[in-house]
Structure formats: C-alpha cells, structure tokens
Amino acid sequence: MVCSVSICAGEIFELKAELNSDKKEKKKEAVKKVIASMTVGKDVSALFPDVVNCMQTDNLELKKLVYLYLMNYAKSQPDMAIMAVNTFVKDCEDANPLIRALAVRTMGCIRVDKITEYLCEPLRKCLKDEDPYVRKTAAVCVAKLHDINAQLVEDQGFLDTLKDLISDSNPMVVANAVAALSEIAESHPNSNLLDLNPQSINKLLTALNECTEWGQIFILDCLANYTPRDDRESQSICERVTPRLSHANSAVVLSAVKVLMKFMEMLPKDLDYYSTLLKKLAPPLVTLLSAEPELQYVALRNINLIVQKRPEILKHEMKVFFVKYNDPIYVKLEKLDIMIRLASQANIAQVLAELKEYATEVDVDFVRKAVRAIGRCAIKVEQSAERCVSTLLDLIQTKVNYVVQEAIVVIKDIFRKYPNKYESVIATLCENLDSLDEPEARAAMIWIVGEYAERIDNADELLESFLEGFHDESTQVQLQLLTAIVKLFLKKPTETQELVQQVLSLATQDSDNPDLRDRGYIYWRLLSTDPVAAKEVVLAEKPLISEETDLIEPTLLEELICHIGTLASVYHKPPSAFVEGSRGVMHKRLPARTGSGESTESPDVGAAGGSAPEAAPSIIPSQGDLLGDLLNLDMAPPTTSGPPPPSTGMQMGGMDLLGGGLDSLVGISHSVDPYAATPGQPVNPFWRRSDGILCLQVWLPAMKAKGLEISGTFARRAGVIQMELILTNKAMSVMTDFAIQFNRNSFGLAPAGPLQVLTPLGPNQTIEVSLPLSTVGPVMKMDPLNNLQVAVKNNIDVFYFSCQYPISMLFVEDGKMGECLNKLLSESV
Numbered sequence: 001m002v003c004s005v006s007i008c009a010g011e012i013f014e015l016k017a018e019l020n021s022d023k024k025e026k027k028k029e030a031v032k033k034v035i036a037s038m039t040v041g042k043d044v045s046a047l048f049p050d051v052v053n054c055m056q057t058d059n060l061e062l063k064k065l066v067y068l069y070l071m072n073y074a075k076s077q078p079d080m081a082i083m084a085v086n087t088f089v090k091d092c093e094d095a096n097p098l099i100r101a102l103a104v105r106t107m108g109c110i111r112v113d114k115i116t117e118y119l120c121e122p123l124r125k126c127l128k129d130e131d132p133y134v135r136k137t138a139a140v141c142v143a144k145l146h147d148i149n150a151q152l153v154e155d156q157g158f159l160d161t162l163k164d165l166i167s168d169s170n171p172m173v174v175a176n177a178v179a180a181l182s183e184i185a186e187s188h189p190n191s192n193l194l195d196l197n198p199q200s201i202n203k204l205l206t207a208l209n210e211c212t213e214w215g216q217i218f219i220l221d222c223l224a225n226y227t228p229r230d231d232r233e234s235q236s237i238c239e240r241v242t243p244r245l246s247h248a249n250s251a252v253v254l255s256a257v258k259v260l261m262k263f264m265e266m267l268p269k270d271l272d273y274y275s276t277l278l279k280k281l282a283p284p285l286v287t288l289l290s291a292e293p294e295l296q297y298v299a300l301r302n303i304n305l306i307v308q309k310r311p312e313i314l315k316h317e318m319k320v321f322f323v324k325y326n327d328p329i330y331v332k333l334e335k336l337d338i339m340i341r342l343a344s345q346a347n348i349a350q351v352l353a354e355l356k357e358y359a360t361e362v363d364v365d366f367v368r369k370a371v372r373a374i375g376r377c378a379i380k381v382e383q384s385a386e387r388c389v390s391t392l393l394d395l396i397q398t399k400v401n402y403v404v405q406e407a408i409v410v411i412k413d414i415f416r417k418y419p420n421k422y423e424s425v426i427a428t429l430c431e432n433l434d435s436l437d438e439p440e441a442r443a444a445m446i447w448i449v450g451e452y453a454e455r456i457d458n459a460d461e462l463l464e465s466f467l468e469g470f471h472d473e474s475t476q477v478q479l480q481l482l483t484a485i486v487k488l489f490l491k492k493p494t495e496t497q498e499l500v501q502q503v504l505s506l507a508t509q510d511s512d513n514p515d516l517r518d519r520g521y522i523y524w525r526l527l528s529t530d531p532v533a534a535k536e537v538v539l540a541e542k543p544l545i546s547e548e549t550d551l552i553e554p555t556l557l558e559e560l561i562c563h564i565g566t567l568a569s570v571y572h573k574p575p576s577a578f579v580e581g582s583r584g585v586m587h588k589r590l591p592a593r594t595g596s597g598e599s600t601e602s603p604d605v606g607a608a609g610g611s612a613p614e615a616a617p618s619i620i621p622s623q624g625d626l627l628g629d630l631l632n633l634d635m636a637p638p639t640t641s642g643p644p645p646p647s648t649g650m651q652m653g654g655m656d657l658l659g660g661g662l663d664s665l666v667g668i669s670h671s672v673d674p675y676a677a678t679p680g681q682p683v684n685p686f687w688r689r690s691d692g693i694l695c696l697q698v699w700l701p702a703m704k705a706k707g708l709e710i711s712g713t714f715a716r717r718a719g720v721i722q723m724e725l726i727l728t729n730k731a732m733s734v735m736t737d738f739a740i741q742f743n744r745n746s747f748g749l750a751p752a753g754p755l756q757v758l759t760p761l762g763p764n765q766t767i768e769v770s771l772p773l774s775t776v777g778p779v780m781k782m783d784p785l786n787n788l789q790v791a792v793k794n795n796i797d798v799f800y801f802s803c804q805y806p807i808s809m810l811f812v813e814d815g816k817m818g819e820c821l822n823k824l825l826s827e828s829v
Contacts, residue, residue, distance in 0.1 A: 012044075015030055015033060015034060016050050019050040019051060019053070020050060020053070024059065027057075028061065028065070031062060032065060034069060035065055035068060045073050045076060049080065049083070051069050052083050052087075056087065060099065063091075067103075067106040071109045071110055074110040074111075074115070075110075078113075078115075081115060085115060085118045088103050088106070088118070089118065089121075091103035092122035092126060097129070097131035097133055097134050098133070101126075101138075104122060104134070104137055105140075107141070108141035108145060116149050119141075123138055123145065124158075126141070127139070127142070127158070127161050132168070132169075132173050135165065135173045136170070136175075139162060139173065142158045142159075142180050143180035143183045146159075146184050146187075150188075162177050163181070163195075166200055166203060166204070167200075171207035171208075172211050172212065172215055174204065174207040174219070175211045175214075175218045175219055176218070178204065178218050178219055178222045179215075181193050181222075194225065196226045198229070201237065204222060205223075207219060208220070209243075213247065213252050214251075216252050217249075217251050217252055217565075220241070220252070220255035220256055220258070220259055221255055224259050224262055230266070231266045231267050234263040234266040234267060235263075235267060237259070237263055238259075238273075242256070242280055245281070245283075246284065250291060250299065254299075254302055254569075255565050256284075257281065257306070257565075258561070260281060261310070261564065263591075265590045278312060278313050282313055282317055285303055285306070285314065286317055288303075289320055289321075293330075297334060300331065300335060300338065301334065301569060302564050302569045304337060304341070304572075306561075306564070307341045308557055309557060311342060314342060315344065318347045322335070323335050323336065323358060323366075332366050333366065339351055339354070340380065343376075343381055345383050345384070348377060349387075351377060352377060352387060355371075355373050356374070356391050358373075359371050359374070359395055359403060367402065367406075368406045371395060371403055372409070372410055374392055375392070375407075375411070375413055375414060378414050382418075385417075385418055385422075386422075388414070389411070389422050389425060392411060393428060396428060396432060405438050405440075405441035408432070408436070408441050408445055409444045411425065412444040415448065415451070415452075416545045417544055417545050419542070419544075423452055426448060429445065429448060430456065430462065433462065433465075442477045446477065446480045447484060449462050450483060450484025450487040450488055451487065453484075453492065460488060460492070460495060463481065463484055463485050463488060466481050467503060467506070470506050471506070471510065471511075475516065478513070479516060482503055482504075482516065482519060482520060482523065485499055486534075487539060489527075490531075490535050491539075507519065507520030508520040508521055526538075552572065556574065558589050559574050559589065562589070696712060696724075697711060697803065698711050699803045700792070702728070702730040705797075705799040706796055706797060707731025707733075707735075708727065708730070708792075708796070708799065709728040710725060710726070710728075710801065711728070712803070714805045714806065714809050719812065721773040721774075721775070721809050721810070722770050722771065723772075723773055724768070725770070726768050727761060727767050727769060728765075729763055729765050734762050734763070735760065735796060736757075737793070738755045738757040739754065739793045739794075740754075740792050741790070741791045742777065742788060742789065742791075743780075743788075744779065745777070745782050745789070746785045746787075747775055748776060748778060749788060750778075751772075751773060751774075752771075752773055752774040753771070753772060756770075775810070784804065785807070786805050786806065786807055787802060787803075788805055789801075789802045790802065790803065
C-alpha cells in the first residue's frame with residue numbers, strides 16, 4: 001500500500017487552473033499530472049470536483065484518465081462521487097460502444113453503496129446491448145455488483161439475464177457470462193446457478209473453439225464441474241476438448257488436462273479410446289517442461305498429482321524428468337520426486353544410474369534427496385533392492401559425511417522392508433558410527449544396533465557410547481536409545497543388566513521430557529511385572545513398511561485433481577485450507593466409473609471375489625465401557641495369574657518396579673508357579689494342576705498394599721484344609737510382625753494357628769507360607785457362599801482382601817461332606 005504524501009497548496013492551485021482551462025490539450029495534460037501524482041502516493045483528492053468536470057468530453061483517452069481517478073477516490077469521497085452518476089448514465093447510452101463499455105466497467109469498480117442503485121438501469125441496458133463488447137463487459141460487471149450487494153442483483157433479475165447470455169451468439173460473451181456465474185457460484189456454494197445440461201454443454205463446447213485463451217479457461221473450468229450422464233457423453237466431451245491440449249497457453253493446457261482427467265473416470269478401461277487418450281495426454285505435459293523454470297515448477301507440481309492418479313500416462317517419459325545442471329533447486333527436487341513415482345522394473349537401471357550421479361553433486365540438499373531416492377527405489381521395486389544397497393554402500397565408501405548419514409537412514413528403511421536379507425552390511429555401517437552427528441542418522445543407527453543386537457558382538461559397547469552423552473542428545477535419539485537398550489537387554493540379559501538399569505534411570509529420574517519419561521516407566525513396569533509380555537511387546541515382529549509412504553490420501557488426491565491448474569494443485573492442499581471466507585469450501589470429487597462397473601473408491605475392493613463372506617466386525621467398546629474398565633482396575637475378584645510361557649535360558653519373575661531389582665531376569669527365579677495354562681485355554685478361577693492343587697491367584701496386588709503382594713490357593717492334605725500363601729515384598733523397606741484374621745463366613749473357616757513368617761521379609765524377597773484352617777469359626781452366610789474376607793497385618797499397615805475357595809475343599813477324603821457342610825445344612829433346615 002502506497003503511503004499518502006501531502007501536496008503543496010501552490011501545486012494544487014496550478015492544477016485547478018489547468019483543469020478548468022478551455023483548451024482540451026491543456027486539460028488532458030493536467031489530468032495526466034493528477035494521475036501521476038496519485039500514482040506516487042500524493043493526496044490529490046482536493047481536486048475531485050475539478051476532475052469530475054472533465055468527464056464531459058468526447059476524448060476517449062481523457063475520459064479513461066478521469067474514470068481511473070474516480071475509481072481511486074470514490075470510496076473516500078462518496079458524496080462527491082454521486083456528482084458523476086449522471087455522466088455515467090449518459091455515457092452508457094453513447095453511440096461509441098467503447099465508451100458504453102468503459103462507463104459500465106467503471107461503475108462496477110466504484111464500490112460505493114450510494115452509487116450502486118444508480119447502476120442497475122444502465123447495467124440492464126448494457127446486458128442487452130447490440131454490441132458484444134458491451135455485453136461481455138456488462139456480464140463481468142454483474143459479478144462485481146453481486147459482490148457489493150447480492151440481494152440487489154437477485155431482485156433485479158440480473159442472474160437470469162446472465163444465464164441467458166450463455167446462449168449468446170458471441171463466444172466472448174459466453175465466456176464472460178460463464179466466468180461471472182462461476183465466481184458468484186463459488187461465493188454461494190449452495191446456489192444452483194450453473195445448472196448445466198447437455199444442451200448448455202454443447203453451446204459451451206461450440207464457443208470453446210472461437211473465444212480467447214482466457215475465455216477458453218473459463219469455459220474449461222466450467223466443464224470440469226459438469227458430471228456426464230454416461231460414458232458415451234463423457235467420451236464425446238473428451239473428443240471435443242482434446243484439441244485444447246495443443247494450445248500455446250499453458251493455463252489452457254492444464255485446464256484441458258483437468259477436464260480429461262475427470263471425464264476419463266467414466267470411460268471403461270478396455271475401450272480403445274481410453275488408451276488413445278492416455279497417449280494424447282503425455283506430449284502436452286512434456287512440452288510444459290520446456291518453459292521457464294517458474295512455469296516448469298507449476299507444471300511439475302500438477303504432473304506429480306497426475307502421476308499419483310494415473311502413472312501410466314507418463315511411464316515412457318522418464319528421461320524428461322532427468323535433472324539438468326542448470327535447473328533451480330526447486331525444479332530439481334520436484335523432478336526427483338516424480339522420477340521415484342515413475343520408477344519401475346523396466347527403467348530402474350537408468351534411474352539408479354542417474355541417482356548415483358546426482359549423489360556426487362555439490363548441492364547438499366539435492367544430494368541428500370538423491371540418496372533418499374535410492375532407498376525409495378529399493379523399497380518400491382523389490383528386484384532392484386540388491387542393486388540399490390550396493391549403490392548405497394559405494395556412496396558410504398566416499399566418506400562424505402552427509403552422504404553417509406543419509407545412506408544409513410535409508411538402509412534402516414530397507415531393513416524394515418526386507419528383514420533378514422541385507423544384514424551383512426551392518427559391519428560397514430558400524431565403521432562409520434563416529435561420523436554421525438545428525439539426530440535422524442544417529443537414531444537410525446541406534447535402531448539398527450538394537451534390532452540386530454544378537455548379530456553384533458559389541459552391541460552393548462556401541463550403545464553405551466551413545467549413552468555417555470544421553471542428556472545432550474535430541475529427543476528422537478533418546479527415545480530410540482531407550483528402546484534399543486531394552487531390546488538388547490531382552491536378547492542378552494546377563495551381560496546388559498547394568499546398562500538397562502542405567503538407561504531406565506536416566507529416562508525416568510533425570511529427564512524432563514514427558515514422552516521419554518512415560519516410555520521409560522512403561523518399559524520398567526513391563527520388565528518388573530511381566531518380562532515375558534515385555535519380550536512380546538518390544539521384540540514383536542515389525543510390520544513391513546509400505547512402498548510409497550508419501551502418497552497423497554486418495555480422497556484428497558481426487559479433490560486436487562479437480563483443481564488442476566489452480567493454486568491448490570501447487571500447494572497440494574484443498575482450497576479450503578488456504579482461502580479465507582466463504583470461497584473454496586466446495587469439496588469436489590471425481591465421478592464414479594460407469595462403463596466397466598469398476599469402483600473408484602479403492603482398487604483393492606472386491607479383489608478376492610464378491611462371494612466371499614464378510615468378516616464379522618470386531619466389537620469396539622464404547623468410551624463409557626473403557627472408562628469403566630479403567631475405574632475397575634484391580635477391584636474385580638482375583639484372577640488367575642498369567643501363565644508365563646517357558647523361558648529360554650532365564651526365568652522371569654516379579655521384581656521391584658523402581659528399586660532396581662532385576663535379578664529375576666538373569667536367573668534368580670521368584671516364579672509364582674512353575675505350572676501354567678496354555679495361552680489358548682479358557683480362564684477358570686479354579687483350574688487344577690495334574691496333582692490336584694489349585695493354581696495360584698494374586699489376591700492382594702502390591703500397588704494396593706504398599707508393596708506387599710499376596711498370592712495364594714487352597715489345598716486339602718491329610719484331611720486338613722491348607723491356605724497356601726506366597727508373600728512378596730516389592731517395597732524398599734523390611735516387613736515384619738505378620739498376622740492374619742478371617743471375617744465370619746459361610747462355613748466357619750478360621751486360621752488353625754498363627755501365620756508363620758519367622759524371619760523379616762526384605763525388599764525383593766519372597767516367602768512361602770502354609771496356613772492350616774479349621775471349620776470351627778463363627779458362621780455367617782456370604783454371597784457367594786464360598787467368599788472369604790481376609791485381613792493381613794504387618795509392621796507397615798493392615799490390608800484387606802477377599803478371595804474364593806472351592807467347595808470341594810470342604811469334602812473329606814471318603815467323598816462325604818465335612819462337619820461344616822453338615823452344620824450349614826442343618827442350620828438352613
């Protein structure tokens with residue numbers, strides 16, 4: 001915006017005198033001086049009345065200058081602008097069509113409400129003017145007036161007149177009418193202004209051949225919003241639009257491509273014309289790449305979308321996208337991206353040769369992208385993977401720092417795509433460990449070491465070297481290092497116990513990063529409570545990475561295809577993402593294919609045949625159910641302890657979460673029960689072992705009893721009911737003075753003696769206790785009958801829990817009911 005600069009009074013006086021001169025030439029020169037002053041930011045609004053008086057002239061040049069002045073100052077001087085209305089109305093009836101058009105154009109540009117109402121009648125006459133130049137100017141004026149006062153335009157019937165102009169005999173009038181209606185429709189998405197039908201489409205296609213290049217763009221954009229009735233109509237429109245592909249204006253070419261890309265969706269793929277159309281689309285797109293760099297970039301961004309939707313169009317044009325030495329960096333990077341999208345088994349050899357050459361360029365950013373592109377080729381074309389890995393190793397041997405780092409990053413992705421195939425290169429990667437200084441490369445190398453720790457003899461030393469500067473590393477590296485060391489520990493527990501304790505301590509106690517802390521606590525909890533589960537989680541089989549990770553989401557791609565040739569296709573974002581206000585909110589979609597019965601929703605749908613029954617959908621609990629589950633954690637009746645699968649070389653049992661006790665992971669077993677149910681076996685709270693003893697249950701979790709965990713079961717030996725208990729101290733303090741007491745219960749069960757814990761229970765220690773029970777205690781009917789409420793006391797506190805015992809424990813060895821059952825039955829009678 002130009003700042004306003006004051007003009008001296010003497011200059012104003014001189015200009016006033018010249019504007020009121022009787023000589024036409026002197027007057028015209030004065031107006032030119034006024035416009036010149038206005039252009040450089042000088043305030044010449046004081047001359048408004050004098051300039052308006054100059055409108056009364058037959059000189060077209062002078063009239064244009066005055067109109068230019070009026071458009072600039074009418075908004076700041078609305079009251080004085082009304083003085084010009086009569087002249088506008090008079091000019092709209094001038095014999096010269098240029099003056100009539102100039103008047104109506106200027107009136108449309110003066111955005112003053114007071115003048116708008118005076119514009120309606122002249123505009124109505126100009127819309128039906130005999131001269132097509134006046135009509136096309138008036139058509140655009142309707143759109144401008146609608147922007148100022150939409151209700152006025154609708155009340156005056158101008159929209160219906162615009163629709164009638166689509167049938168005008170002059171192609172430029174048709175183009176401007178279409179442009180005006182399209183602009184109004186964009187600002188009012190729900191209005192059905194452009195009610196296109198086969199008859200109106202035919203008129204637009206007829207006008208397409210005769211109007212100017214910008215008129216052609218307006219009509220093509222309008223055609224792109226039409227959905228043909230069937231594939232025959234779609235083919236007919238494509239045939240009439242195809243000649244626009246050879247136009248000299250790149251905007252016309254892109255608009256034609258947009259129409260063809262949309263209508264191709266309705267053509268059967270087995271149609272001869274379909275393959276012909278694909279061949280016709282390639283040459284104009286290639287020609288666009290011979291323009292100046294800025295236009296090349298716009299073309300490349302659009303081609304990127306086209307290749308993602310229909311790569312077959314340019315599959316034989318790979319060499320066009322090879323980078324030239326004098327291409328700007330933004331063109332180089334875009335070409336590189338398209339090269340990868342077009343890479344296939346047929347052309348991968350020449351693509352790799354090009355990429356290897358690019359990796360020796362001087363532009364660092366471009367070299368990085370080229371190295372990454374080699375990795376993308378390996379992931380996309382499996383047959384080329386070995387050649388790509390070999391190329392990457394050659395690049396690593398150059399010892400160029402940023403090349404080595406990028407190569408390591410992409411080799412990590414290749415390992416993810418092809419596990420257990422190219423691990424022989426790990427030794428070469430480890431040689432370059434000291435040169436890695438970028439977070440992404442360090443994180444990739446750490447991932448490789450952690451993932452293949454069993455194949456690297458000194459994996460612990462390598463990871464320990466990263467651990468030395470743990471707090472100076474980026475979050476990405478810290479997270480990767482934490483996971484890698486936990487992997488290493490699960491693979492080599494006896495050698496890395498100290499290392500894992502160190503990293504868990506750094507992550508949980510010395511770090512301020514909540515993500516790192518949370519992951520550290522999760523790993524520590526997994527390792528301390530269920531190491532088998534930790535192994536299943538951390539060392540789980542990784543899903544293979546997809547071939548193309550940067551493809552645009554299909555629904556968004558369809559919308560962007562409908563916006564080819566606009567800013568949306570350059571930004572790769574829908575208009576609603578960057579256009580403020582009411583415009584651009586309509587989401588466009590490609591039409592569904594009708595000719596061949598194919599679905600455009602997903603290429604994979606129906607691939608397995610339509611007769612296959614659909615899999616029953618898994619039931620996802622509602623948010624309320626999940627919340628209920630969380631609130632009921634550890635409050636349900638005790639459940640059978642998880643059956644640990646047989647471990648290989650080490651038994652994993654309980655340990656203190658934060659006390660640093662990881663002994664059980666390296667061979668010191670505190671296993672609750674050596675017997676376990678198989679994973680597929682249904683849960684049964686009284687599942688029996690082969691010797692008749694019930695499996696242990698966790699009755700009192702450590703988190704509810706200040707670190708004391710009580711597991712137990714019931715047995716009957718030699719006619720005596722036994723309560724088998726395992727007490728585990730998961731706290732940091734010593735526990736002593738144990739005692740136990742039962743509440744009244746259905747069968748009068750009570751301890752037959754004290755709880756025999758003779759020695760203090762130290763941290764991370766476990767003790768087994770057998771408590772004999774009698775059936776002579778007080779009786780009270782419980783619900784359920786076999787429910788038993790227990791209180792356990794120690795030097796820290798009193799803790800309460802409930803458990804259930806099997807009724808069979810009350811039967812004597814000869815199969816008869818015990819005294820307590822007889823007593824209960826007699827009482828109930």
